[in-house]
Amino acid sequence: MTDSTPLVTLCQQASFIKSADKLEQCPPDIGREVAFAGRSNAGKSSALNTLTHARLARTSKTPGRTQLINFFQLDELRRLVDLPGYGYAKVPLALKDHWQRHLDSYLSERQALVGLVLVMDVRHPLSPFDTMMLDWAQRADMPLHILLSKADKLNYGAGKNTLLQVQSRVRKEFGGHVSVQLFSAPKRQGLDEAYAKLEQWLMSEIS
Numbered sequence: 001m002t003d004s005t006p007l008v009t010l011c012q013q014a015s016f017i018k019s020a021d022k023l024e025q026c027p028p029d030i031g032r033e034v035a036f037a038g039r040s041n042a043g044k045s046s047a048l049n050t051l052t053h054a055r056l057a058r059t060s061k062t063p064g065r066t067q068l069i070n071f072f073q074l075d076e077l078r079r080l081v082d083l084p085g086y087g088y089a090k091v092p093l094a095l096k097d098h099w100q101r102h103l104d105s106y107l108s109e110r111q112a113l114v115g116l117v118l119v120m121d122v123r124h125p126l127s128p129f130d131t132m133m134l135d136w137a138q139r140a141d142m143p144l145h146i147l148l149s150k151a152d153k154l155n156y157g158a159g160k161n162t163l164l165q166v167q168s169r170v171r172k173e174f175g176g177h178v179s180v181q182l183f184s185a186p187k188r189q190g191l192d193e194a195y196a197k198l199e200q201w202l203m204s205e206i207s
């Protein structure tokens with residue numbers, strides 16, 4: 001059972017604030033937020049729902065479900081953000097272009113952003129898009145935590161193996177600010193580790 005730390009309690013009370021499709025529509029850029037990024041269908045919205053114990057974020061079997069930047073409030077100064085997935089081929093080019101630009105401006109301009117959770121399907125880790133994101137985080141000096149999602153789809157040994165491989169590769173190529181863990185939404189596996197990271201990013205004193 002997960003202990004109810006202040007962060008866990010805040011996550012359990014999370015509520016939807018708004019969807020934005022441009023930077024100007026985002027809630028005021030104050031306090032702190034952690035954004036969930038990753039390929040379409042990787043399990044971002046499912047991870048968010050599992051962490052908040054709510055059906056806040058829409059999930060879908062159809063990739064490309066989350067098309068806007070969705071903001072969830074923990075309290076007045078803390079938020080979680082569900083980003084649109086990247087790399088879904090069937091999205092019309094114009095729309096892809098639109099997201100790409102707004103995702104880029106969100107990532108580069110948002111002052112409140114204190115950490116990125118990069119969600120990857122444990123069976124297909126480190127796609128070119130993922131490594132682009134890792135590159136960006138390294139250049140921006142942005143802490144990044146990798147959730148290897150859908151860990152329930154692999155047996156224990158195979159999951160552990162992937163974890164070790166991804167850990168070793170990111171350590172070599174992307175250095176200090178990256179951490180990695182296994183995660184499963186239906187099994188609620190990896191919750192404590194994910195909460196610990198959010199706690200570290202969101203709960204220290206806000207000046």
Ligand SMILES: Nc1nc2c(ncn2[C@@H]2O[C@H](COP(=O)(O)OP(=O)(O)OP(=O)(O)O)[C@@H](O)[C@H]2O)c(=O)[nH]1
Pocket residue numbers: 038039040041042043044045046047058059060061062063064065066067083084085086149150151152153183184185186
């Ligand atoms: N078995 C298993 N299925 C998962 C897990 N996480 C997500 N899924 C399934 O994967 C599919 C996609 O999940 P979403 O959470 O909607 O993925 P997303 O990354 O938000 O996708 P987009 O919004 O399209 O970018 C859904 O059918 C989920 O039920 C997991 O940990 N285990």
Ligand SMILES: [Mg+2]
Pocket residue numbers: 044045046058059065066082085
């Ligand atoms: Mg989604």
